Amino acid sequence: MSPAILNFIETCLNGLMAGVMYSLVALGFVLIFKASGIFNFAQGVMALFAALTLVGFQTGQVPFSHLINAIFGTDIHHWGGGMPTILAIVLAMGVMVLLAFLLERFVLKYLVNQEPIILFMATIGLAYFLEGLGDLMWGADIKRMDVGLPSGGSFWWEDLTRAWAPADADYYGMYIDTLDVSAAIIAAILVTGLTLFSQYTATGRALRAVADDHQAALSVGISLRRIWVIVWSLAGFVALVAGILWGAKSGVQFSLSLIALKALPVLILGGFTSIPGAIVGGLIIGVGEKLAEAYVGPLVGGAIENWFAYMLALAFLLFRPQGLYGEKIIERI
Amino acid sequence: MRLTKIATVAAVAAMMGAGPALADLVFPSLSYRTGPYAPNGIPFADGYADYLTLINERDGGVGGVKIDNPECETGYNTEKGVECYESTKNVGTGALIYQPLSTGITYQLIPKVTADGISLHSMAYGRTSAMNGKVFKWVFNYPANYWDGATIAVHHAADMEGGSLEGKSIALVYHNSAYGKEPIRTLEEMSKEMGFKLTLIPVDHPGQEQKSQWLQIRRERPDYVFMWGWGVMNSVAIQEAANIRYPMDHFIGIWWSGSEQDVLPAGDGANGYKSLNFTGVGTDYPVFDDIQKYVVDAGKAAGDGTNLGTVQYNRGMYAAMLAVEAAKKAQELAGHADINAAEMRDGMEALDVTDATLEALGMPGFGPTVSVDCANHGGSGAALVQQWDASAKTWNAVTEFMPSDRELVTKLAMEDSEAFAAENNIEPRACE
Numbered sequence: 001m002s003p004a005i006l007n008f009i010e011t012c013l014n015g016l017m018a019g020v021m022y023s024l025v026a027l028g029f030v031l032i033f034k035a036s037g038i039f040n041f042a043q044g045v046m047a048l049f050a051a052l053t054l055v056g057f058q059t060g061q062v063p064f065s066h067l068i069n070a071i072f073g074t075d076i077h078h079w080g081g082g083m084p085t086i087l088a089i090v091l092a093m094g095v096m097v098l099l100a101f102l103l104e105r106f107v108l109k110y111l112v113n114q115e116p117i118i119l120f121m122a123t124i125g126l127a128y129f130l131e132g133l134g135d136l137m138w139g140a141d142i143k144r145m146d147v148g149l150p151s152g153g154s155f156w157w158e159d160l161t162r163a164w165a166p167a168d169a170d171y172y173g174m175y176i177d178t179l180d181v182s183a184a185i186i187a188a189i190l191v192t193g194l195t196l197f198s199q200y201t202a203t204g205r206a207l208r209a210v211a212d213d214h215q216a217a218l219s220v221g222i223s224l225r226r227i228w229v230i231v232w233s234l235a236g237f238v239a240l241v242a243g244i245l246w247g248a249k250s251g252v253q254f255s256l257s258l259i260a261l262k263a264l265p266v267l268i269l270g271g272f273t274s275i276p277g278a279i280v281g282g283l284i285i286g287v288g289e290k291l292a293e294a295y296v297g298p299l300v301g302g303a304i305e306n307w308f309a310y311m312l313a314l315a316f317l318l319f320r321p322q323g324l325y326g327e328k329i330i331e332r333i
Numbered sequence: 334m335r336l337t338k339i340a341t342v343a344a345v346a347a348m349m350g351a352g353p354a355l356a357d358l359v360f361p362s363l364s365y366r367t368g369p370y371a372p373n374g375i376p377f378a379d380g381y382a383d384y385l386t387l388i389n390e391r392d393g394g395v396g397g398v399k400i401d402n403p404e405c406e407t408g409y410n411t412e413k414g415v416e417c418y419e420s421t422k423n424v425g426t427g428a429l430i431y432q433p434l435s436t437g438i439t440y441q442l443i444p445k446v447t448a449d450g451i452s453l454h455s456m457a458y459g460r461t462s463a464m465n466g467k468v469f470k471w472v473f474n475y476p477a478n479y480w481d482g483a484t485i486a487v488h489h490a491a492d493m494e495g496g497s498l499e500g501k502s503i504a505l506v507y508h509n510s511a512y513g514k515e516p517i518r519t520l521e522e523m524s525k526e527m528g529f530k531l532t533l534i535p536v537d538h539p540g541q542e543q544k545s546q547w548l549q550i551r552r553e554r555p556d557y558v559f560m561w562g563w564g565v566m567n568s569v570a571i572q573e574a575a576n577i578r579y580p581m582d583h584f585i586g587i588w589w590s591g592s593e594q595d596v597l598p599a600g601d602g603a604n605g606y607k608s609l610n611f612t613g614v615g616t617d618y619p620v621f622d623d624i625q626k627y628v629v630d631a632g633k634a635a636g637d638g639t640n641l642g643t644v645q646y647n648r649g650m651y652a653a654m655l656a657v658e659a660a661k662k663a664q665e666l667a668g669h670a671d672i673n674a675a676e677m678r679d680g681m682e683a684l685d686v687t688d689a690t691l692e693a694l695g696m697p698g699f700g701p702t703v704s705v706d707c708a709n710h711g712g713s714g715a716a717l718v719q720q721w722d723a724s725a726k727t728w729n730a731v732t733e734f735m736p737s738d739r740e741l742v743t744k745l746a747m748e749d750s751e752a753f754a755a756e757n758n759i760e761p762r763a764c765e
Contacts, residue, residue, distance in 0.1 A: 007552060014544050021542075069637065077639075132367075140371035142568065142594045152576045152602070175551055177544075177576055246541070249572060251598025255369035255539050255565040262542065293545035303509040303535035305545060 001164050003171045010174040011294045012287050017180035019286020020187045021245060025263035026270065026278040027190070028238040033272045034211045035231040036108075038119040042127035044260025046096070046236060049130045051243030051252045052138040053095050055145055057088035063137040085147045089240070096236025097229075104229045112224070131257065140254065145247030150178040183245045190241060191279060194234070203230060211273070261306075268313035271323025280324060281313075288312045357398045357671055359428045360385060360656055361405065361421035363438065368408040369539065370564050372594040373645050375636065377434060378404065380649025382635035383628045387620075388657055390627040395660045396670035401425055407438065414438030415445070422451060429677040430454055430656050436512040446471045452678045456652050457482075457588060457611055461515055462749035464711025464742075466682065467761040469750065473681055475655070475712025476703045477611050479561070480745060481737035482587045482716060483516035485609055487523050488735065489585065489718050490557045499528040504555035506546060506562065506570055509535035513561045516587070520559075522741060530555075540566025547573040560586040567595035575602025581721075582607060588716065591728070592644040596721045604723035607731070611716045612651045612700050614728045616642035619695035620650075644728060651700050659684050682707055701734045707764035711746070714739050 028043040040046075056063060060082035068074060082088075103126070111119055158173030165171035198204035209217040210227045218224055243252070246259050270281025289305035289312070297304050316324065362381055365374035385400045394400055403424050405417035414433055422428045430452045433439045439459030446453040453472045455463065461479050463472040491498045505520060507513035517533060524531040532555060534546045540562065547570075550558060558579065560570055567590045574584050582605045586595070591608020621641060629638040640646040663672045663680025672680070686703040701715035714737035719728040754761055 011545075011548065014548060018542060018544055066637065075637075077637075135367065135371075140366070140375060142372045142598055144598050144600060146600070151572075153578065172551065175548060175577060250541050250565050250569045251572075253369065253372060253565055253568070253594075253598075255541065258369070258539050258565075259541060290545055294548070297545070301535065302533070303537040305542075306537040 003165050003169050006161065006165055006171065006174060007294075010176075011290050013174065013176060014180070015287035015290030016283055017177065017184060017286070018290060019266075019283040020180070020184045020279075021242075021249075021282075022262045022266045022285055023279045023282030024183065024187055024190070024238065024242040024245060025259050026266040026282055027194075027275065028235045028242065029260075029263055029267055030270075030272060030275055030278045031194075031235045031238060032231055034274075035207055036119070036210075036228060037116055038123060039116070039272070040235065041120060041123040041260075042130060043235065043239060043263070044257040045127040045130045045134075046099075046239035047243040047246065047259060048252070048254065048256040049099075049134045049243075050092055050096055050236065050240035051145060051247040051256060052134045052143070054088050054092035054147075054240065054244065055143040055247070055252050056138045057091050058082050058085055058147075059143070061138060066139060067136060089147070089244075092240055093237060096240055097233045100229050100232035100236055103232055104225055108228055108232075109225060127257070131254065135254070143247075143252040145244060145252050147244055147248070149182045149245075149248055151248060152178060154178050154181070179245070179248055186241060186245070187279070190238070191275060194275060207231065262309075265309040265313035267323070268310075269316050269323055271325045274323070274325030277323055277325030284324075285309045285312060357426055358395055358400045358660055359403065359421075359425045360400055360430055360432075360653075361403050361417075361424065361428050363407050363414055363417045363421075363431065363433050363435075364404050365407050365409040365434070367406060368410075370409040373564070373589075373592055374409065374434065376592075376640040376643050376645035377649035377652075379634070379636035379640050380646035380651075381432065381653045382649075383624055383646075384650045384653035385657070386628045386633050386635070387624050390631065390633065391623055395657055396664045398670045400657070400660075407433075407435065409435055411435065411437040411441055415441050418442055418445060422449060426671075427451075427674055429660070429672070429674050430681070432456065432652055432656075433459070436460075440511070443469070443472055449674075450678075451674045452681050454652070454656065454681070456648075456655070458512070462746040462753065464709065464746050465750035465761075466706070466708050466710040467750075467764050468754045468759055469710060470762060471678060473705065473710040475684070475705055475710065476701050477714045477716050477737065478711055478742070478746075479512075479515040479587065480519040480742040481711075481714035481739075482609050483519040483559075484523065484738035484742060485716050485718075485735050486559050486585045486587070487520070487527065487529075488738070489607075489732065490583075491527065493583075494556075497527070498556075501557070502530040502532065502553070502555040503557045503559060504532040504534055504550055504553065506534045506536060506543075506550075506558060506560045508540065508562050508566055509537050512563065516559070516561055518745060519741065522745070523738075526741075536562070536566055536570070538566075539564060540569055543569050543573050546570075547577055550574075550579065551577045556583065558584045560584070560590045562586065562590045562595075568598040571596055571603050571606055572599040574606075575599050581605035585609070585718070588648075591719065593726070593728075594645075596723070597726070601723045603721050606721045607718055608721075608728075609716045610644065610719045610728070610730075611734075612644075612647045613696075613698060613730070614642065614644055614647060614719060618697065618699055620699075621695075623695060624650075647699075651696075654694060654696065655684070655686065655703065658686055658690065681705060682710070707762065711742075714742060 032040045060078045060080050065077050153175050157176050162173035206222045266281040270277030289309045292308040293305040364378035385402045389399050407414040436458050439455040455474045457477050463469040463474050586608035588609045596603035628634050659681040662683050663676045664670050667676040684705040701713050703712040715734040717730050717734050718732040720731045
């Protein structure tokens with residue numbers, strides 16, 4: 001194959017991998033929107049908060065140490081050598097569940113039957129609250145996320161694909177980041193797990209019932225409050241996974257919350273209520289923006305992938321306003 | 334730390350409401366301790382505040398007059414930065430100097446400070462052509478500017494190639510903003526002059542996803558990559574460079590792409606990465622003993638004392654030192670200690686920080702010498718190249734302070750500033 005074709009394939013592959021990373025963020029939005037009709041503005045900040053908490057536990061940081069030191073005049077920062085990664089992940093997940101419980105107890109409970117815009121505004125408040133809480137608990141400095149996932153280009157893949165080009169071609173082989181491959185495997189496991197959970201467990205069926213019709217679900221004895229805690233916990237879990245993978249790419253820093261911007265075109269394209277939509281939408285956006293950057297970018301000065309993703313999503317909206325997998329809403333007047 | 338800040342802000346607010354401030358020399362700090370850029374904003378603000386505290390505690394202020402350092406949180410947001418300027422410019426007897434610490438805020442403040450008669454020091458950022466003091470009477474950007482940085486990076490690359498870049502290639506990975514585009518014109522001129530190929534690779538804000546850009550670099554294999562980045566863009570670029578196994582000693586960032594926060598997330602992969610800097614790093618200077626004694630140990634530090642010696646802390650400290658030295662010069666010229674904003678500007682315009690000055694301040698070799706005059710508000714333009722040692726987690730200077738190509742930089746700055754003057758009906762000063 002000619003290097004030009006191989007480069008095209010490489011761009012598509014890397015686009016697919018980037019798309020998986022976008023899908024991971026989009027999944028959190030979908031879970032909450034599907035079950036409660038809330039567009040969770042705080043999903044990106046939840047990923048940041050989860051990642052901060054995980055690294056904090058992992059490295060043995062004392063939460064609120066700046067606050068404690070300022071009040072009591074102490075000088076504590078760490079409690080010791082930290083803890084094993086797996087334990088830190090479990091504890092971070094515990095914090096996200098606790099957050100879901102507190103959120104339901106102190107915010108959502110009072111907003112039942114409110115307009116969607118009110119719920120949306122509440123999540124904006126939540127985003128600012130969580131960002132401040134994360135800063136207060138763990139500090140604003142950039143932290144390294146190291147949970148043992150591989151990263152860097154795959155030598156094996158490079159060597160394999162180098163042979164696909166003509167012998168006299170100046171070709172280095174295809175590049176693929178092993179972290180992205182890990183993300184794709186994790187995303188596949190996550191989606192399979194979520195699908196099995198929602199299809200084959202009583203709680204999953206209750207979730208789907210609530211998603212279909214709140215009042216009908218309530219009438220058959222399903223606790224809306226319990227379901228909301230579960231859904232927000234699941235979204236917290238997805239945020240933790242996204243935080244780990246994005247944190248491994250860029251370090252855990254406050255701009256991590258901006259990954260939500262990457263999920264929006266995915267949601268527009270895939271629909272707000274479909275888990276497969278989030279995955280397929282992410283893949284289309286990922287490939288589309290990478291191809292645009294590689295082949296159209298040089299013609300117009302580059303750096304077009306951010307807005308191109310939105311353009312692509314909007315173009316889809318012209319033909320399918322509900323998104324690829326979204327539910328078509330028909331209302332009689 | 335945060336409570337200390339809140340208390341400080343509350344105290345400043347109380348002073349403003351209660352009556353005249355006690356401190357006479359007002360050096361407001363437009364800082365950002367929150368938001369995505371806080372990891373860089375916090376140590377800079379701490380360094381700035383700690384040096385001023387040192388001067389107050391050890392020397393009793395400047396010429397016997399204490400310095401007031403009201404801090405206002407901008408969050409690196411231009412609108413908030415302008416609000417901060419408006420809310421602090423009349424603190425006490427009036428602000429004497431501003432350090433906006435943001436190119437966006439700097440651009441907004443240039444007409445305001447010019448109208449209000451307050452000096453603006455955009456230290457190695459902001460509008461590069463502000464080095465022309467004939468046009469920008471109230472704006473200073475010493476000791477170096479982005480165009481100086483571009484020429485120094487090119488000359489360092491040329492040194493690595495034995496003196497010539499003929500037939501070589503350089504890719505500029507830049508933040509797709511006014512800041513990131515600053516070096517393009519200079520690099521294009523140098524490309525023609527020195528015979529290297531220049532490839533421009535923009536990255537959109539915030540720069541968390543740069544796969545396309547680094548795939549392009551991997552395919553084109555430029556001999557050098559320069560970076561004009563900020564925030565998360567820096568750490569992602571360094572990680573991606575490590576991922577594609579780009580030779581890190583051929584990857585050179587501007588000074589805003591060269592703090593510990595930029596390299597630490599990439600771990601060992603960042604080893605060998607280079608950046609420009611205009612201050613020394615580490616705490617191996619006598620002044621730090623005084624900061625430890627009079628500021629940190631005395632419980633008067635702006636932070637928790639853990640940032641001392643980091644790139645941004647030292648940079649903030651250096652900025653404060655330049656402000657204090659300008660105030661000393663202003664007092665000398667005015668013949669009295671209680672200087673006003675116009676006199677402070679005169680001091681900045683007569684600033685002369687020599688090696689002997691730095692030695693006397695306990696900062697030998699800490700920064701380039703700075704000599705400012707009516708026409709030249711940009712200082713010497715010198716900077717050094719530092720390299721990251723990932724195992725020791727330290728930056729090490731690999732060059733002395735290198736001069737920039739001031740002939741080229743001045744030529745470009747004159748063109749740009751004269752165009753600005755014509756657009757804004759500014760009559761350039763004579764500077765006889």
